Amino acid sequence: MPIDFDLSPEQRTLKKTAREFAHEVLRPAAERADTLADAQEAFRAMKPVYAQAAALGFTSMFLPREYGGGGASNVDFLIAIEELCAVDPGFPTILLVNGLALMPLLRYGTEEQREIWLRRAAADTTGDFLAGWVVSERGGTANFDHPSPQAGIQLVADRRPGGEYVINGEKHWPCNAGGWDLQGADVNLCVVRTDRAGGGKEALSAVLVERGTPGIRYEVIDKLAHRTCQNVTMTFRNVRVPEENLLARGDGDLLINHDFTWSAPIASIAAVAVARGAYEFALKWARTFTGAGSGPIIQHQAVGHLLTDVAARIEAGRYLSWKAAHYMDRHPGQGHALGGMDKTFCGEAMQRVVVDCMRIVGVNALDRKFPMEKYYRESMVFPLYDAGNLAMQRRRAWGAMADPAFSPDVFVDDLPLPFTKAMEGFGTVSEVDRP
Known part of the structure; x- marks a missing residue:
């Protein structure tokens, strides 16, 4: 491939569309939301903007066309994200986290999981759908691959007879996870420990937790910046999910x-x-x-x-x-x-x-x-x-x-x-x- 920094005609159109959206739609809403004292209200104030972004395809442009997404390249996504973030970097973080929660399904998910969640995300044109990426914990995430079972990820998912996992523990800082109404995102991809005795290279998996699953409490974090996106503390108490919601077993x-x-x-x-x-x-x-x-x-x-x-x-x-x-x-x-x-x-x-x-x-x-x-x-x-x-x-x-x-x-x-x-x-x- 030749070394070429020229944007294609399609990329120039994407840049123009994203810049117009950023200045005409995002800027006034973000300026108002940034001044709101209540962190959840600041996030909720962005929902009309998110709905317009969904209608333009920004919220699912990174998903493959075979599942209804925009099929955009990584470079294409960067072109759009730069224009949005130059006005307000908090709001595009909502889009980024949708990707963090959904993209793992392409590599580690089952075809059934991909059909359900990728298609549901791509079909949303009203701004209702959110996906949460749930990894960080109060003790930190940096040593998630530590060889000791006492270090790293400590949200535990124990398998129970009858084909389900029971989750207990806490996550700190996940984005989007509380949803627009603090009743949960449509789906949260949670990294969990499925082996209490193993180290980080063999004990971690991921599980899809659907909106409305009982036993989860959400507490909004009041932040210095990025106030137009949501971060929460999630507390899990005997949260039950079916085993078919598990993915990347041992490869979390x-x-x-x-x-x-x-x-x-x-x-x-x-x-x-x-x-x-x-x-x-x-x-x-x-x-x-x-x-x-x-x-x-x-x-x-x-x-x-x-x-x-x-x-x-x-x-x-x-x-x-x-x-x-x-x-x-x-x-x-x-x-x-x-x-x-x-x-x-x-x-x-x-x-x-x-x-x-x-x-x-x-x-x-x-x-x-x-x-x-x-x-x-x-x-x-x-x-x-x-x-x-x-x-x-x-x-x-x-x-x-x-x-x-x-x-x-x-x-x-x-x-x-x-x-x-x-x-x-x-x-x-x-x-x-x-x-």
Whole structure:
């Protein structure tokens, strides 16, 4: 394939449609929702916007056409997500989490599970359907593949006679999971421990928990940023689900790794988008604000140099994200190291971009009538969510790079690199290994 950064006519149309939606529909609703004191009300305020996004196909564009989805490539999804996130990164997180909950069905689900849930998601044009990705726990998720059964995922699903699993425990931070009315998403994909004695590489599975299943309590988390999406604490007390809702038995670790690889360039382009929004405001400010001088501050060398660095980091982040997405289009289910690099680079570089843009705007960046305060709050999210940069994302890349199959040329030469259980567990310490 030639190295080509041109957008196709279809991609340009997608970008235009997404940008118009972001500015005309998303912006006014997100600005209002961000000011609401009640976190659940802020989320619910976005439902009319979500309905319009569903009508445009944004909520299921990543699903295969064979199940009624849009069949969009990873690169296509990034193009749309950047436009939405440049206005508000919280709302597109709802779309991202739909994907995190549903995409594992393509690799690990049964055909019956795919037919039920993928088709139901793709058929929604009214904005009612939500899917939740339920992994994180209060103790953290980074060591989900720890060899000790006392570490990692502790939401337990015990098999009972009669063909059902009984789930007990707690999840902290799952997105979408409470649903629009705190009665649950239409379906929650929950990573659980199905073997109380095994380590993370053999004890984890996933289970589909349907809306209305008794025994679950949802408590909304009040967040600093991304207020237009929902995060909750879920408490499970003797929650019963049929055994046909189980998937990826003993391979929940791989399911987590594959899912966070798929989402990595999406979270990365979201960071790029927030930085882009800050940059666009700072550039306009520098071209017009004089600081009581004789001309716009962009004429000062310090401002010009800083804007140049800001623009370069945004361009670099965007193209690294496109590269990661393109690699995953070429090699489905792969790209773990590249995805981890992309997520960590963009999340952290874009924070610096936002801070530099605030330096250009000066003390006025603190004035809430300008958008810089919101960009700053939103930028704090990216190194922390979607498999935090300090732990899981870097560990996943580390494990792939330590494998003999890895070569420094693997991505530039577009070579396949399947992810295996042998690449997991780096950075974890077993109790038996402690002195």
